[in-house]
Amino acid sequence: MMTQGFTLWFTGLSGSGKTTLSREMEGVLLERGMKVELLDGDVVRTNLSKGLGFSKGDRDTNILRIGFVCNLLTRNDVVAIAAAISPYEEIRQKNRQLIGRYVEVYCKCPLDILEERDVKGLYKKARLGEIKNFTGVSDPYEEPSNPEVIVETDKETVEQCVAKITRTLELLGYIPVIGNGAEYSAEEEEEIKRRLKALGYI
Amino acid sequence: MMTQGFTLWFTGLSGSGKTTLSREMEGVLLERGMKVELLDGDVVRTNLSKGLGFSKGDRDTNILRIGFVCNLLTRNDVVAIAAAISPYEEIRQKNRQLIGRYVEVYCKCPLDILEERDVKGLYKKARLGEIKNFTGVSDPYEEPSNPEVIVETDKETVEQCVAKITRTLELLGYIPVIGNGAEYSAEEEEEIKRRLKALGYI
Numbered sequence A, B: 001m002m003t004q005g006f007t008l009w010f011t012g013l014s015g016s017g018k019t020t021l022s023r024e025m026e027g028v029l030l031e032r033g034m035k036v037e038l039l040d041g042d043v044v045r046t047n048l049s050k051g052l053g054f055s056k057g058d059r060d061t062n063i064l065r066i067g068f069v070c071n072l073l074t075r076n077d078v079v080a081i082a083a084a085i086s087p088y089e090e091i092r093q094k095n096r097q098l099i100g101r102y103v104e105v106y107c108k109c110p111l112d113i114l115e116e117r118d119v120k121g122l123y124k125k126a127r128l129g130e131i132k133n134f135t136g137v138s139d140p141y142e143e144p145s146n147p148e149v150i151v152e153t154d155k156e157t158v159e160q161c162v163a164k165i166t167r168t169l170e171l172l173g174y175i176p177v178i179g180n181g182a183e184y185s186a187e188e189e190e191e192i193k194r195r196l197k198a199l200g201y202i
Helices: A018-031 A040-046 A058-076 A089-099 A109-115 A122-127 A156-171 A186-198 B018-031 B040-048 B056-074 B089-099 B111-117 B122-127 B158-171 B186-198
Strands: A006-011 A036-039 A079-083 A102-108 A151-152 B006-010 B036-039 B079-085 B104-109 B148-154
Touching: A006 A018, A006 A058, A006 A156, A018 A036, A018 A079, A018 A102, A018 A156, A036 A040, A036 A058, A036 B006, A036 B158, A040 B056, A058 A079, A058 A089, A058 B040, A089 A102, A109 A122, A109 B056, A109 B104, A109 B148, A151 A156, A151 A186, A156 A186, B006 B018, B006 B056, B006 B089, B018 B036, B018 B079, B018 B104, B018 B158, B036 B040, B036 B056, B056 B079, B056 B089, B089 B104, B104 B158, B111 B122, B148 B158, B148 B186
Parallel strands: A006 A079, A006 A102, A036 A079, A102 A151, B006 B079, B006 B104, B036 B079, B104 B148
Antiparallel strands: none
16 A cells, blocks of 8 residues: 655654653554654654753754654655654754654653652652653753644553544544544544644644 | 565775775666665664764664664665675674674775875874774774675776676576676676685575
8 A cells, every 4th residue: 555654743842752652653554654854752762862962052953853764764665653752842843844744743741750650760759859851840841833743641541642643643634544533533533633623734 | 576675784994985885786776676775884874873982882782782772673684785894804794793684895996096096184194093983994894704795996997896796696597687687797797706606696
């Protein structure tokens, strides 16, 4: 099957569900016969970002570099999935401009819940000053101004989030429509359409 | 047309013709209907290598990083063309292993001829010590041990080099065969086949 590429970009605080959802979406898209490359934290740190730190400049370089690679893939009919905190709106917008077929998923979760869970113990270390420039604690996170999808990962299940992202991609015409929509309530479908209308897509 | 990807990797000293030949080959492959991405010096410096210097470690990181991106493209049916001095055999071999469908073109030209031409004035600066770690002058260049193509850019014209690379790709089965072979002498054809036989391809 020949399909056009696009970039599915996950942004959000550490622990907000980017990696989990990006892996789930990789599976969904592979099942639909797409070519998919997942650029998640580990892949990027090992292969693209070695030598970069967490200053504003280095973070920007990192995010633009991931965007560059996503663009190479996207324009060659591959779906690129990126999962990166990507805290700065200006830089995300630069990638959006570059890539064109760019779908932003904002993994939204209140900071106090992330700190309470603190699966990796990173927030605690950040509060103690053992990690510097930690997004949300000692470094800013700018909320996306026009994400194609917002998933509230403290309220929605993984399945719900995946369904919402998938349905958005279907409505954008980026992936083939399958199934009978039974996974979504009429209400959820309405919410997705409202957002895409507001962004001028449909 | 659906074709499989591969990586065409140009290695050689500064001024040996990598950029010229990589651009020519980009044109040839686009004409044959392939998807092509050219990762040449400028593209790489701007988008992938910012922050890296010319130490052994940084050079290796740079070449492996380009190889990582070439591999992403190659396994998604794109032809990736890289033009990079890539002086170390071990690192080139790592990329070869990773990528699999990897065709190495060694742009061979004696150092004294490159120094005499010195189009960009870099060799002079390197001799004066104004540029440190300059490959061929103050940093090593390890000749490739098993390149698919050797072009002697002080003796062969651009057209001859392009014909030799193109014919090699045809014989490898990586690009469709077109034309009547009139561009190559029987002798040149024999040379190409001898090399591919020695490497175990045919």
